[in-house]
Amino acid sequence: MRHSAKTAAVALAMVVAGLGAGAGQADAAPTSANNTHPAACPGVPTSRVDAAVRHLAPPFPGRDIAWRVTGQGSSMGCWFKWVQVYPQGATGSSPTHILFFDQDRFISTATPKSTAFTHVVGSAWPGELTVSFRWPIGDDANANPRGHANVRYQSLPFIRPFPLDPIPWQALR
Template structure:
C-alpha cells in the first residue's frame, strides 16, 4: 500500500465558492446557473444562523458539501462541533443562490450523503435497533431530497426510530 492508500478517509470541504458579488441575484430562466457560483460562504453562514444549534452551547460545523460544483441543487451537511456519530446532524439545501431550508425539521444522527445530482441529494440515515451500542447502528433508511420545479420533496420515509417521533 502507498501512503495515499492508508490516508485518513475523512471527507473535506472544497474551497469556498467566489465572493457574493459574483453571484447572480436569481437563476437565469431556461439556463444553467454559472458553475460553482450558486452559494457563497456568507449565504451558508446566514442559513446556519437561521436554524437552532444542535444542542445548547454547541455550534454547527460544516461537513460534506457540493458547493463549488456545477450542481444546481446544493447541499451543506452540518455536524455537531466536537460530536460523534450519534450527535445531531442537519442538511442545508440551496438552489439558485437561495436557502431552501433543511432536509428535515429536526436534527438527526448518523447522516451520510450517498449521492448528489443536479436535482437530487441522496442521504442514508442509520439508527439504533433494540439495545445495540451507539457505535454500531444496524438500522438503515435511504431517502432523497429532490427538486420538484418549485421546492424540495423528500422521496422515502423516515421511520420513527430515526426521528423519535419529532419530525
C-alpha cells in the first residue's frame, strides 16, 4: 500500500511538471516578434488573428498605423490562447491589446481599450493566464514605470474570460 501511494505521488508530480513545462509565456517586446507556445499547442491561425484585429479601434485614430502581432501563446491545456498586438513602429509606452481566443475563436480583449506597458507573463493552470500591467507614477520615465500589478484571467469553454484580480484603474487611463 505504501509503495502504490508513493508511485501515485510521483506520477502526479510528473504530470504537474509536464503541464508547467513550456507553458505559453512571453515578455513580448514591441520591437521583436515573440511566438511562444507549449510544444503541443499550435498558434491561432493568421486568418483568425487578422479577423479579430479588424474589430479593434485603430491604435492612433486619424493616423494610418496598423496593429501587428508581437507575441502569442496559450494557457496550460492549450485551449485558452492569447495574441498580443502593438502598433507598427511601437515603443514600450505605446498602446497594446491582448486578444483572447477560445481554441481559435476570438472571444475578447484583456481590457476594453488598449493599454501601455502590458504583456502576458504566463499560465499557472489550464484556462488561466496572467497579464502584467505597469503604469508610471509621478514623473517616472517611460522606460521604468513603478506601478505594477498582475491580473489573472480565467476562461471556461464558451464563456468570456474574466479577471480574477482587479484591473488597476491606473493602467486603464
